[in-house]
Amino acid sequence: MKRMTRPGAIAVAAVLATAGLAANLAWAQIDTAKSTVTATARQIGVPMEGKFKKFDAAVSFDPAKLATSSAKVEIDVSSFEIGDAETTKEVRGRDWFDAAKYPKAVFQSTGIKAGAAGKFDVAGKLTIKGKTVDVVVPATYRQDAAGQVFDGVLPIKRTAFNIGAGEWGDTSVVADDVQIKFHIVTPAKKG
Template identity: 60%
Template sequence: MIQRFASKVSIVALGVALAAGAAFTASFATNADAAAEAAKSSVSAVFKQMNVPVEGRFSRFNADVHFDPANAAASSAKLDVDVASFDLGSPDYNKEVAGDEWFDAAHFPHATFVSTQIKAGANGAFTVAGKLTIRGKTTDVVVPVTYRKDGANQVFDGALPIKRLAYGIGSGEWKDTSIVADDVQIKFHIVTAAH
């Protein structure tokens, strides 16, 4: 039961993570080097189950990212995540987390993030404000992101803390945060072709 629960939470966490943190993740889905860039990128969510860190990843998402480090204010990012693609390494766990107690992928198949403002900070740091929607619940989030050039690529890294229960992830008995924590850390490493 604990393992089953951990899987569910992982998917929830990752779903939020991908949706919230991956504003930059999807730019690789819109250019000719999509496959190579996707292979270099990752989005994960980390949470604690019985005080032990658990991490999971999403495998399918699409986005449209236009990023110019010299003109952050004119940059934008949109992301659409297939919540049923969350992978915990077990088909049974993955199916369970996509179920109605967690992501309810049958009714809410996509998690989305749409940027509303991107601001430049110091030393390659940026903040991306936007609307994150999971299970039909939309909240305002601000994602801290670091940026660097790597040859012909742009590389984005960041982490965003969220609360899974704010999105209704984990209903019924799964609302108990003493077993699966409410806190989720969304981590991402995104590689895209420079435009």
């Protein structure tokens, strides 16, 4: 079996990035300079983290009008970086993200509800590598001088999206569990 130096983060990165971004007081694009989406998985028990360099979202959120709030997040999976060029290239390849055939991971919300401890549960459909799975993303929301800020972690199973196919389907080397972490900032409204 081939060993990749850092494949674990790859598996998850596509999913996370997409699911957790869920709110704003009006439709807004994200502030990409202040926002991050990462994915962390374990390879032989060691946590490996990768980052998506390109993603976008449109969010509409009003805590008093959750029924009409929504979010859509698109992640360019070919922008995923895991730390070294060889591993990054392999993760973008067919067995992992297959970025040439499936260039984007997409999360589209279907509903937002108030959750426990001041969080919001953002239900939606996450599509990676042509596979769509229903997910619920727990997210926190706050407003500050910079704009609206959303944070959260979406746990996924990489094998549900056929990430890490072929010989990488064995979850004893790269764990099936992936944590997608996001920090999303929408710019403050002017005027």
